[in-house]
Structures are given as structure tokens and as C-alpha cells.
Amino acid sequence: MSTLETAAHPERLCRVAIDPLSRVEGHGKVTLLTDRDHHIRQARLHIVEFRGFEKFIQGRPYWEVPVAVQRLCGICPVSHNLAAAKAVDQLVGAPEIPPTAEKIRRLMHYGQTLQSHAVHFFHLASPDFLFDFDDPTAHRNIGGVMADYPDIARQGVRLRKYGQEVIRVTAGKRIHGTGTVPGGVNKSLTVQERNYLLTDLDLLIQWGRNIVKLVKQAYALNPGYFTHFATIRTNYLSLIGADGALDLYHGGLRARNERGEILFDHLDYRRYSQVLREQVKPWSYMKFPFINSLGPEQGWYRVGPLARINNCDRIATPLAEEERREFMALGEGQPVHVTLAYHWARMIELLHAAEAIRELLLDPDIFGDELVARGEMTREGVGVIEAPRGTLFHHYRINEDGLIEKANLIVSTTNNNQAMNESIRQVAEHYLDGKELSEPLLNQIEVAVRAYDPCLSCATHALGKMPLIVELVEEESGAVVDCLVRDADGTFHSSY
Amino acid sequence: MSEELGFTLDGRRIPFQDGQTVMAAALAAGVYIPHLCFNPDFAPHGSCRVCLVKVNGRFQASCTTPAASGLTVQSETEELRNIRRGILQMLFVEGNHVCPACEKSGACQLQAVAYYVGMLNPHFSHFYPRRPVDASHAEAVIDFNRCILCELCVRASRDVDGKNIFAVQGRGIQAHLVVNTPSGKLGATHFSIHDKAAQVCPTGAILTKHQGYNVPIGQRLYDRKPINVVGDVAQLPESKGGRRHD
Structure with a gap:
């Protein structure tokens, strides 16, 4: 598996989103996190629809x-x-x-x-x-x-x-x-x-x-x-x-x-x-x-x-x-x-x-x-x-x-x-890494996804199974004062 | 020789006999007035208001208004069409009428009347009530989501079948169909799929269990002709798509 799934320090990186992905069924997006030298540190395909x-x-x-x-x-x-x-x-x-x-x-x-x-x-x-x-x-x-x-x-x-x-x-x-x-x-x-x-x-x-x-x-x-x-x-x-x-x-x-x-x-x-x-x-x-x-x-x-x-x-x-x-x-x-x-x-x-x-x-x-x-x-x-x-x-x-x-x-x-x-990470690593991102380069990511003919609307049929984290943040300091987590099995617990 | 009794409906003379309602006389003369809770086998109910007409300038339910000589009745006017459309829209949003997945689609009186009055969208916000399906009976299933409170099953079970299985409970917006047993389950009754009550529902609220979609699209009751030509599903013989439970 590629190492580009999760960047170590996402807060210092520049985020580029291909949103929406074009010429695929349903709605999805790809996010790339790059550093100042245009090196790709994270690449993810996200599905943004919610079915049930x-x-x-x-x-x-x-x-x-x-x-x-x-x-x-x-x-x-x-x-x-x-x-x-x-x-x-x-x-x-x-x-x-x-x-x-x-x-x-x-x-x-x-x-x-x-x-x-x-x-x-x-x-x-x-x-x-x-x-x-x-x-x-x-x-x-x-x-x-x-x-x-x-x-x-x-x-x-x-x-x-x-x-x-x-x-x-x-x-x-x-x-x-x-x-x-x-x-x-x-x-x-x-x-x-x-x-x-x-x-x-x-x-x-x-x-x-x-x-x-x-x-x-x-x-x-x-x-x-x-x-x-x-x-x-x-x-x-x-x-x-x-x-x-x-x-x-x-x-x-x-x-x-x-x-x-x-x-x-x-x-x-x-x-x-x-x-x-x-x-x-x-x-x-x-x-x-x-x-x-x-x-x-x-x-x-x-x-x-x-x-x-x-x-x-x-x-x-x-x-x-x-x-x-x-x-x-x-x-x-x-x-x-x-x-x-x-x-x-x-x-x-x-x-x-x-x-x-x-x-x-x-x-x-x-x-x-x-x-x-x-x-x-x-x-x-x-x-x-x-x-x-x-x-x-x-x-x-x-x-x-x-x-x-x-x-x-x-x-x-x-x-x-x-x-x-994995395919978009391969493309990101081999074709985009170190380059200033442009529309034709980003299009290559879409070409990779499109090869699979994904149907993103079908793929988001689930309900109640996604893990979910809700954080209560103090307005002035930004400190997390409470955190509620729903696990994949639907159970809730406080992680604060 | 006595003179034939008659009134005018949208400019057309409609003959009638003593005791007939405007609706009954119109249907006998081959003139369609949209309706849902009306079924000629039962006493008029006047609850759905879809058969609203203007009689001498006043709104009346045609299924409960006695025909009388000299009446001037309007039915197919833009004003009445708009009102009927609004009533249909309210019926649709009050329940959960998911035509795309409903087995009755294509042979549903509610859907056919909605098409007839030109209802193209629900217009109002959906209530999305939570109403569990009762499938406790061996032969039939009741989907309360599709009930429009016409009380035809109530009347049929009480007046024809002699079983008194159904009732409407609550008032106003709280009114809802119930099964007359302590558990409220159909499986605890003597209901039979051959009962009259199983054959009169104008929607897909009471259906035969373990089957669905047996009639191909294109051959369903209202696939080719509208309800004003075909007639009510409950009034048709099985050979013409009606009374599926015989």
C-alpha cells in the first residue's frame, strides 16, 4: 500500500481539491496535500454523497x-x-x-x-x-x-x-x-x-x-x-x-x-x-x-x-x-x-x-x-x-x-x-510530485479514477456505520473541551 | 308520460333517478368525476373531498349531494382542478407514497387520479410519518404508509364481511387506521384475502402477501388509458385488472 494515505503533518500542507470529479457516475472528490516544494504528501478519493x-x-x-x-x-x-x-x-x-x-x-x-x-x-x-x-x-x-x-x-x-x-x-x-x-x-x-x-x-x-x-x-x-x-x-x-x-x-x-x-x-x-x-x-x-x-x-x-x-x-x-x-x-x-x-x-x-x-x-x-x-x-x-x-x-x-x-x-x-x-497515489507520486499543479495534471488523477468506471452514488448506500467524531471546541482558545466518538459498530463513547 | 329528471354538468344534461347523487348520476351517464372514497357498493362517505364540484355556485362533494332537477353543476373547471390537485398533494405528503417501489403502481387509483388532475409534484413538505408495515397475517400485508383514510376497508369489513376488523382512531391530523384487536395486528383477526375489505383499497395499503409486480409494465390497469376511461380498480373484474384478490 502507498504511504500517501495519511500525511504526518497535514496542518503545514497546501490542500488541492478536484471537486467534483468529472465524467464519473455520482459525486466524489480527490484531495491532495502538497508541501512547499510541490511534493505530494497525501492523496485521497472521497465520496461525498450520503444514501441510506x-x-x-x-x-x-x-x-x-x-x-x-x-x-x-x-x-x-x-x-x-x-x-x-x-x-x-x-x-x-x-x-x-x-x-x-x-x-x-x-x-x-x-x-x-x-x-x-x-x-x-x-x-x-x-x-x-x-x-x-x-x-x-x-x-x-x-x-x-x-x-x-x-x-x-x-x-x-x-x-x-x-x-x-x-x-x-x-x-x-x-x-x-x-x-x-x-x-x-x-x-x-x-x-x-x-x-x-x-x-x-x-x-x-x-x-x-x-x-x-x-x-x-x-x-x-x-x-x-x-x-x-x-x-x-x-x-x-x-x-x-x-x-x-x-x-x-x-x-x-x-x-x-x-x-x-x-x-x-x-x-x-x-x-x-x-x-x-x-x-x-x-x-x-x-x-x-x-x-x-x-x-x-x-x-x-x-x-x-x-x-x-x-x-x-x-x-x-x-x-x-x-x-x-x-x-x-x-x-x-x-x-x-x-x-x-x-x-x-x-x-x-x-x-x-x-x-x-x-x-x-x-x-x-x-x-x-x-x-x-x-x-x-x-x-x-x-x-x-x-x-x-x-x-x-x-x-x-x-x-x-x-x-x-x-x-x-x-x-x-x-x-x-x-x-x-492506490491508483491516484501512484499517479500523484509519478506524474504530479514536485510539479506545480495545473488543470491538465489534475486531469490525470481523474483519468486514473475514471478507468475504474466508479459509480459513486451506488457506493454510498450505507447509513449509520461510518465512524463519526464530534468535538466541542472553546471559541476563544480553540481548545477541545469535549469529544464524542461513534465507532463503526454504532456505539458512542466520550474520548475526552 | 313523466318528464325525465335531469341536471346540467359542465353544460351537458345528465339524467338521474330519484335517490341518486350527482356522482352516481354522472358516472351512470358516462361522465367521470374524480373520486377516492366513493365506491358505488357503499353508502357515500364524503371524506376525501376529491369529488368536489360547484353546485349552483357552491362547493359540494358530488358523492353526497342528491341530484335534483335544475341543478347547474361545474366539475372540469380550472378552479376545481386546482383544488383537487391540492387535495391530492396533501394526501401524498401526509403519508409515505413511494410510487417507484410500490407494487400497486400502474394500477393504483390514488396515482391514477393524481395523473388525471394533473398533479406533477407534491408541492408541500412531506410529513414522512413513521408507520410500520403490518405483515403479521398469513395472506395479506397492510402498509399504513399508504392509507388515505377513505374508510372503504372499514365499511367493507363492517357492512359486507361482517367482521368489523378495521377502524379509524384519533381525530384530525392524528386520525389513523387501526386493526380492531388488542394487539392491533391483522394476524390476530379472521381477515381473509377473499374479504370484500381486501378488494376495495384505492391505494396499495392492503396487498396480497409474498407477491408483487406480477403484471408487466405496459399491461397494468392505467398504463395505456387514464382512469376516466378505465374506471376504478375496485369496480373492475379480474380479467380487466381489477379485484386481484379473488
């Missing part, structure tokens, strides 16, 4: 939860909906749902992955690839992309629109639909809907191939920079299919260390709390998860496209598999640790999502009428899914009446919290 979903769904009926918690996010609400739905499936005794229901959910999920990856790459991140760091800020955005590269911008908009249409057809609405029900889904597809979604899909797959090529070209133009920028050696965590293939909807947990060695594999995700823990730090609303056996110092990990491509043995769709092989060659037998390669991995997944949608649309099961399964009720359910931004955990416990008693959500961006902080 874990708390306010307590006391609500369990069957309402998948629809309620998807309001965590407007970019990938399907992830929250499906993770919660999978947990609710266990509550209603139906961990296995009918094939039609699972395929409709997968279709919904791949549609979401496609649109979310498209919106991140084209709308948010593409200026980082297409323009220089010192490009004027007024131009370094989707507007600039539309002006200079209209074909790329148009493809981004069309790809996103298509993904949204897949969601609309399966969930009823493009955003915040209600397709899932306890134990299944509420509709299958009609032939007309299938035919509508097949229209132009081959063209979109071709665009997916083109965009992977574009990222590869950007990498080839400056391999030294790409390989080094914000790069950190980490562990990786993701779901993995039973056959070792990339699976975004269901599977067991697999973790690798930085050398690519398996730490645990095909672990039933209902046992996630045995292998993962969360650390709370006083300066952030976002928790810091880590692999329990390695401890908080060594056990933090990365999730998301880079982790998934590093973790899987293969991809089931041919074009994406071809790209995966080329991508993995970068690592020379080890995981690819290049942080900017998140974009590359993300576009491989976009291509995979488009291919997977085509396979599902050609599967007759999507027209089936067995939509729901039910069994013996249970009191606890854990749903895990690979959201566009990484592994997403939803864990619910209900009382005997079916009301939510306890909820624990570990969202994708939270998993990447330590890694994002």
Missing part, C-alpha cells in the same frame, strides 16, 4: 426490495434489481428458477452491461483516449467527441440505445423496470419483440469489434505510458461460471493474487462473509473491503472488467474470446495489472454482451411460459451478480412475517475503493 438504502428498507416486505433497491442507481439499476432478485429467489425457496426466467434475466443483464459499458466508454471516457491531457476542458468531453469524431459518438449513442431497448423489452422500462418477481420474471418475449431486437444487432456487434480495435490502437501508440499509468499490482475477485468461463449473471466466487494464483475458487457466494471483510476509515463514507485471509493491508482487490477478464479461463462467445486471448498475452502468464486496460477489458465485455444477446435471442426458451418457481420459504438470502462495474453483493435477512430485518450491500465500486485510492 440498507437502513430504510428495514421493515419493508422482501418482495418489494428488488424494485426498491434498484433506485440506488440510474445507470445500472438492473444490477441491483437482479442481485436483490437472486437473494429473494432464495427467500422464496427457489434458488433455481425456470430456464425461461433465467434467460430473460440474462438478456436484461447483458442489455444493461452493453448500455452501461457504452455510456462509460463513449460518453465519459473516450475523450481520455481521443484527446490529449492538455486539451481544453470545454472540448474534452462528449461534445468534443461529437464534433471531431461524429461516427464514434453516433455508434456510442446507438449502442447505448440498443442496450436500453433490451432492458425495456424485458423489464418494461428502460430505467427502473419491474421485470423480476420472486422466483422468476413476469414476462417472456414475443416473436415480434425478438425480431425487433435482432434488427441491426449484427451491425452493433461489428461496432463492438471496431471499438475494441480502437482501444488496442490507442494502447499500441503509447505502450509505455499505458502500461505504467496508475498501474498497481493487486488481487482480483469475480464470479466465475461452473466451467471457468466468464459469467456475468451467476457462478461461484474466484479470487486470484497478483501472480495469478488462485486464492479461492467456485466458492458458493452465500458464504461471501467468510472470505471478505470490510474496513471502515474515518475519512471516507465508503468502506474498504478485503480478503479476510490476507488482512486489510494485503487483502484488498480489484473487481470489474479487468478482474473478470483476468479471472476467467475463457469467454463463451467467439469474437470476445479471440479478443480475450490477445488481451491476456499482455500479462505474459500473469494477470494484466494495467489500470488503463480496464477500458480494453470493458470493451471486450461489451462485445461479449452483444454476442450473448444474439445467442439468447435465438434461443427458443425465451418464448416459454413457465416463468416462476417457488419452494419452502427461508429467512436469509444472498444474491451476487457481476454488475458492469464489478461484483455486487446483496444480502437480506427477513423476520417471520417476511419483512426485511437486516440488509448488507457491497456494491461494485466499494470493492475497488482501496485500488482507486
Whole structure:
């Protein structure tokens, strides 16, 4: 871990804030503390939003939860909906749902992955690839992309629109639909809907191939920079299919260390709390998860496209598999640790999502009428899914009446919290240290954060778990006369 | 041959029979007057005030005003629309009506009437009352957050089901729905999901347990046509989206 997390004497340092972080989901900021010689002494990524979903769904009926918690996010609400739905499936005794229901959910999920990856790459991140760091800020955005590269911008908009249409057809609405029900889904597809979604899909797959090529070209133009920028050696965590293939909807947990060695594999995700823990730090609303056996110092990990491509043995769709092989060659037998390669991995997944949608649309099961399964009720359910931004955990416990008693959500961006902080510290150390800070230099910090595609609004769902210190200070002398501390477990004590 | 009885509603002649109210006659003639606590299966209540009209220049609840020959009734005026919108806004902020997560959304009379009167925001500050959900019953769940005190469940349980399970307790702003048992829990009653009281709620306050969102978006009762065309959810057969608990 970097030594830049906490400066020894912050009171003597100059504070520079990047607030708000631009072109990311949600609201966050980065603070840098520098000394007189412009050396960076502290770098932190802060999440400044405050949500509260874990708390306010307590006391609500369990069957309402998948629809309620998807309001965590407007970019990938399907992830929250499906993770919660999978947990609710266990509550209603139906961990296995009918094939039609699972395929409709997968279709919904791949549609979401496609649109979310498209919106991140084209709308948010593409200026980082297409323009220089010192490009004027007024131009370094989707507007600039539309002006200079209209074909790329148009493809981004069309790809996103298509993904949204897949969601609309399966969930009823493009955003915040209600397709899932306890134990299944509420509709299958009609032939007309299938035919509508097949229209132009081959063209979109071709665009997916083109965009992977574009990222590869950007990498080839400056391999030294790409390989080094914000790069950190980490562990990786993701779901993995039973056959070792990339699976975004269901599977067991697999973790690798930085050398690519398996730490645990095909672990039933209902046992996630045995292998993962969360650390709370006083300066952030976002928790810091880590692999329990390695401890908080060594056990933090990365999730998301880079982790998934590093973790899987293969991809089931041919074009994406071809790209995966080329991508993995970068690592020379080890995981690819290049942080900017998140974009590359993300576009491989976009291509995979488009291919997977085509396979599902050609599967007759999507027209089936067995939509729901039910069994013996249970009191606890854990749903895990690979959201566009990484592994997403939803864990619910209900009382005997079916009301939510306890909820624990570990969202994708939270998993990447330590890694994002380490990446900005790496950038601060290697690219900013000793230099007078300017907007283009600070932009490099944002480029590092943006590679992870963080969703900061999702990551701040917790309530009542953050440590809090309230100090009573005498007005004239400035002396602390009393201090009340709330610990991470919610207990209060006076520390004065 | 006697002359047909009638009054005018927004300039249109509405025939009526002796004993009918303005509301009943209007609905029989196919003219919609927005309402929430009115249900033709029960005696008029006049409590929600959403059906407010102007009768010969005076404000009256159309569900309790007897129809009479020669009346001039105004309903679809800007003035009345504004008043109704205000009433709906007050109903929304007084409870916790979270439509985005509510299973009844799309088939909710309160929501449909709000759309009908053009309510686009709550306008007033939310009360955010703390009202726990009662899920103690095996078949049904009561979400008091969504109760608008129309007393339809009270009337249905008392007058049709003969069980007298519900009551309204307190006065004024303190008024609230209660379950008539020492514990106050629905699970301690003989309530059945097949009771009339389970079928008359114009909001999502009384719902079937363990299920939700079974009707896809686009096929819900008010997804395609407004309430003045579709009618009240409690009055429709199951095949048309009503009476889901039969």
C-alpha cells in the first residue's frame, strides 16, 4: 500500500481539491496535500454523497426490495434489481428458477452491461483516449467527441440505445423496470419483440469489434505510458461460471493474487462473509473491503472488467474470446495489472454482451411460459451478480412475517475503493510530485479514477456505520473541551 | 308520460333517478368525476373531498349531494382542478407514497387520479410519518404508509364481511387506521384475502402477501388509458385488472 494515505503533518500542507470529479457516475472528490516544494504528501478519493438504502428498507416486505433497491442507481439499476432478485429467489425457496426466467434475466443483464459499458466508454471516457491531457476542458468531453469524431459518438449513442431497448423489452422500462418477481420474471418475449431486437444487432456487434480495435490502437501508440499509468499490482475477485468461463449473471466466487494464483475458487457466494471483510476509515463514507485471509493491508482487490477478464479461463462467445486471448498475452502468464486496460477489458465485455444477446435471442426458451418457481420459504438470502462495474453483493435477512430485518450491500465500486485510492497515489507520486499543479495534471488523477468506471452514488448506500467524531471546541482558545466518538459498530463513547 | 329528471354538468344534461347523487348520476351517464372514497357498493362517505364540484355556485362533494332537477353543476373547471390537485398533494405528503417501489403502481387509483388532475409534484413538505408495515397475517400485508383514510376497508369489513376488523382512531391530523384487536395486528383477526375489505383499497395499503409486480409494465390497469376511461380498480373484474384478490 502507498504511504500517501495519511500525511504526518497535514496542518503545514497546501490542500488541492478536484471537486467534483468529472465524467464519473455520482459525486466524489480527490484531495491532495502538497508541501512547499510541490511534493505530494497525501492523496485521497472521497465520496461525498450520503444514501441510506440498507437502513430504510428495514421493515419493508422482501418482495418489494428488488424494485426498491434498484433506485440506488440510474445507470445500472438492473444490477441491483437482479442481485436483490437472486437473494429473494432464495427467500422464496427457489434458488433455481425456470430456464425461461433465467434467460430473460440474462438478456436484461447483458442489455444493461452493453448500455452501461457504452455510456462509460463513449460518453465519459473516450475523450481520455481521443484527446490529449492538455486539451481544453470545454472540448474534452462528449461534445468534443461529437464534433471531431461524429461516427464514434453516433455508434456510442446507438449502442447505448440498443442496450436500453433490451432492458425495456424485458423489464418494461428502460430505467427502473419491474421485470423480476420472486422466483422468476413476469414476462417472456414475443416473436415480434425478438425480431425487433435482432434488427441491426449484427451491425452493433461489428461496432463492438471496431471499438475494441480502437482501444488496442490507442494502447499500441503509447505502450509505455499505458502500461505504467496508475498501474498497481493487486488481487482480483469475480464470479466465475461452473466451467471457468466468464459469467456475468451467476457462478461461484474466484479470487486470484497478483501472480495469478488462485486464492479461492467456485466458492458458493452465500458464504461471501467468510472470505471478505470490510474496513471502515474515518475519512471516507465508503468502506474498504478485503480478503479476510490476507488482512486489510494485503487483502484488498480489484473487481470489474479487468478482474473478470483476468479471472476467467475463457469467454463463451467467439469474437470476445479471440479478443480475450490477445488481451491476456499482455500479462505474459500473469494477470494484466494495467489500470488503463480496464477500458480494453470493458470493451471486450461489451462485445461479449452483444454476442450473448444474439445467442439468447435465438434461443427458443425465451418464448416459454413457465416463468416462476417457488419452494419452502427461508429467512436469509444472498444474491451476487457481476454488475458492469464489478461484483455486487446483496444480502437480506427477513423476520417471520417476511419483512426485511437486516440488509448488507457491497456494491461494485466499494470493492475497488482501496485500488482507486492506490491508483491516484501512484499517479500523484509519478506524474504530479514536485510539479506545480495545473488543470491538465489534475486531469490525470481523474483519468486514473475514471478507468475504474466508479459509480459513486451506488457506493454510498450505507447509513449509520461510518465512524463519526464530534468535538466541542472553546471559541476563544480553540481548545477541545469535549469529544464524542461513534465507532463503526454504532456505539458512542466520550474520548475526552 | 313523466318528464325525465335531469341536471346540467359542465353544460351537458345528465339524467338521474330519484335517490341518486350527482356522482352516481354522472358516472351512470358516462361522465367521470374524480373520486377516492366513493365506491358505488357503499353508502357515500364524503371524506376525501376529491369529488368536489360547484353546485349552483357552491362547493359540494358530488358523492353526497342528491341530484335534483335544475341543478347547474361545474366539475372540469380550472378552479376545481386546482383544488383537487391540492387535495391530492396533501394526501401524498401526509403519508409515505413511494410510487417507484410500490407494487400497486400502474394500477393504483390514488396515482391514477393524481395523473388525471394533473398533479406533477407534491408541492408541500412531506410529513414522512413513521408507520410500520403490518405483515403479521398469513395472506395479506397492510402498509399504513399508504392509507388515505377513505374508510372503504372499514365499511367493507363492517357492512359486507361482517367482521368489523378495521377502524379509524384519533381525530384530525392524528386520525389513523387501526386493526380492531388488542394487539392491533391483522394476524390476530379472521381477515381473509377473499374479504370484500381486501378488494376495495384505492391505494396499495392492503396487498396480497409474498407477491408483487406480477403484471408487466405496459399491461397494468392505467398504463395505456387514464382512469376516466378505465374506471376504478375496485369496480373492475379480474380479467380487466381489477379485484386481484379473488
